[in-house]
Amino acid sequence: MTKKELLYEGKAKKVYSTEDPDLCIFEYKDDATAFNGIKKGSFEGKGEINNQMANFIFRLLEKRGIRTHMVEELSKRETLVKKVDIIPLEVIVRNIAAGSFSKRYGVEEGTPFAEPTLEYSYKNDELGDPLINDSHALALGIVSKDDLKAIADIAYAVNDALKEIFAKVGIKLVDFKIEVGKTSDGEIVLADEISPDTCRLWDAETNKKLDKDRFRRDLGEFAEVYHEVWARLKDCYK
Ligand code: UDP
Numbered sequence: 001m002t003k004k005e006l007l008y009e010g011k012a013k014k015v016y017s018t019e020d021p022d023l024c025i026f027e028y029k030d031d032a033t034a035f036n037g038i039k040k041g042s043f044e045g046k047g048e049i050n051n052q053m054a055n056f057i058f059r060l061l062e063k064r065g066i067r068t069h070m071v072e073e074l075s076k077r078e079t080l081v082k083k084v085d086i087i088p089l090e091v092i093v094r095n096i097a098a099g100s101f102s103k104r105y106g107v108e109e110g111t112p113f114a115e116p117t118l119e120y121s122y123k124n125d126e127l128g129d130p131l132i133n134d135s136h137a138l139a140l141g142i143v144s145k146d147d148l149k150a151i152a153d154i155a156y157a158v159n160d161a162l163k164e165i166f167a168k169v170g171i172k173l174v175d176f177k178i179e180v181g182k183t184s185d186g187e188i189v190l191a192d193e194i195s196p197d198t199c200r201l202w203d204a205e206t207n208k209k210l211d212k213d214r215f216r217r218d219l220g221e222f223a224e225v226y227h228e229v230w231a232r233l234k235d236c237y238k
């Protein structure tokens with residue numbers, strides 16, 4: 001399968017069409033952005049790490065019965081995926097207070113929750129991805145009630161699986177964002193990526209941040225922690 005036409009260039013990857021209308025190719029870039037694209041950075045090899053780590057995690061999730069868009073890793077930076085219509089929601093699950101939750105509600109970062117939380121942001125760069133609830137998403141016509149149920153089920157299933165996967169390598173899953181899409185058969189599947197760009201990951205012993213917050217907050221060791229998380233996963237699941 002080869003790349004045909006650039007369909008979309010996002011902040012961290014490019015998406016190409018292929019000869020098969022039901023398949024696309026992701027090409028991960030080394031770039032990082034934060035705060036809706038205002039802050040920019042990169043490190044060499046980031047695209048390769050995120051591509052391989054996302055595929056590795058997606059395979060583990062598939063083994064646990066979670067359907068994803070993943071088809072085949074084509075190279076260190078490229079992956080063949082099913083073409084899906086992305087539902088314009090960022091689906092966020094939290095186990096521990098951090099980031100915008102802490103800011104919005106005045107809760108100290110690191111405060112654990114008795115139960116995971118689920119929230120959605122409306123994916124719209126012009127509006128700055130505002131927080132949105134179920135009834136507003138229905139009113140906008142971007143989902144049906146059945147879709148919302150399917151999305152929540154996927155979000156909690158991914159949380160349970162990811163918590164376990166990361167716990168095995170000494171990492172606490174603080175929160176994460178996923179995206180979901182509809183395949184040509186109308187099935188809702190996990191899409192986009194799961195990586196330290198999209199999760200908050202803290203070392204279980206020291207609480208050291210092992211994710212994109214190192215870039216967002218200028219904490220240093222941005223590349224090092226991505227290498228660290230990838231090395232721990234690879235070593236543990238060999
Ligand atoms: N997140 C993401 N993309 C976004 C917004 C958030 O991947 O556009 C992830 C982020 O890395 C974190 C989780 O979603 O793991 C929750 O982010 P939060 O709402 O706290 O936003 P932030 O503090 O990053 O602005």
